[in-house]
Amino acid sequence: MKGKFITFEGCEGVGKSRQISLLEDYLKDNGIKYYFTREPGGTDISEQIRAIILDGKNTAMTDECEALLYAAARVQLIKREIEPRLNNGELVFCDRFVDSSLAYQGKARGLGYDFVKRINAYAFENAMPDLTLFLNLSPKDAFLRKGGADGKDRLEVSGMEFHEKVYAGYLELAEIYKERFAVIDASGSKAQTHGKIIAVLKARGII
Numbered sequence: 001m002k003g004k005f006i007t008f009e010g011c012e013g014v015g016k017s018r019q020i021s022l023l024e025d026y027l028k029d030n031g032i033k034y035y036f037t038r039e040p041g042g043t044d045i046s047e048q049i050r051a052i053i054l055d056g057k058n059t060a061m062t063d064e065c066e067a068l069l070y071a072a073a074r075v076q077l078i079k080r081e082i083e084p085r086l087n088n089g090e091l092v093f094c095d096r097f098v099d100s101s102l103a104y105q106g107k108a109r110g111l112g113y114d115f116v117k118r119i120n121a122y123a124f125e126n127a128m129p130d131l132t133l134f135l136n137l138s139p140k141d142a143f144l145r146k147g148g149a150d151g152k153d154r155l156e157v158s159g160m161e162f163h164e165k166v167y168a169g170y171l172e173l174a175e176i177y178k179e180r181f182a183v184i185d186a187s188g189s190k191a192q193t194h195g196k197i198i199a200v201l202k203a204r205g206i207i
């Protein structure tokens with residue numbers, strides 16, 4: 001039997017990492033076997049690609065090159081780690097996946113969803129998530145919750161326009177992929193958001 005593939009999505013600072021660690025505790029406490037991975041990364045080669053993408057010296061990188069590198073790292077992760085486990089009936093979670101490319105490169109960088117879908121054909125054809133947990137909180141609210149104004153205020157504010165576009169992309173994707181997306185209100189406490197995630201996973205028969 002094929003396993004289940006669940007991804008976490010949302011803007012920076014909305015609590016994905018925090019929720020993943022709460023979910024891992026829950027799964028361990030309940031004796032549920034799972035595999036967690038993250039993007040970009042999750043394999044040796046994918047981590048090396050991640051280093052190229054995140055290297056501050058690579059200012060000459062084009063948006064298209066960046067999008068292709070994400071896609072390359074993703075294929076490696078799918079074929080080496082995700083697909084074998086799904087074929088083995090396992091429960092697989094991933095911190096960010098192809099929807100991040102659609103929101104960041106497709107929407108916010110302006111490459112368009114079609115371009116991103118084409119270069120990610122392998123993922124679309126072989127490894128689409130059964131469920132995408134979209135932690136819904138605007139980048140502004142996430143920023144304010146983190147403590148808001150600090151020394152980096154101006155930088156954060158100029159970056160905000162980009163993050164608002166990413167957020168707009170996610171809201172569109174939640175409409176386009178209604179069946180697959182579960183929109184989780186992430187504005188409450190960590191425990192409240194955790195409870196909502198567990199409820200969705202139970203309702204969909206995943207745990």
Ligand SMILES: Nc1ncnc2c1ncn2[C@@H]1O[C@H](COP(=O)(O)OP(=O)(O)O)[C@@H](O)[C@H]1O
Nearest residue numbers: 011012013014015016017018019146188189190
């Ligand atoms: N529900 C919450 N309420 C208050 N603070 C939160 C909540 N969820 C996360 N945080 C805090 O917000 C910051 C970003 O959370 P993090 O889990 O790293 O987000 P992400 O992985 O989505 O970028 C952290 O400092 C975290 O402790």
Ligand SMILES: [Mg+2]
Nearest residue numbers: 015016017018
């Ligand atoms: Mg994180």
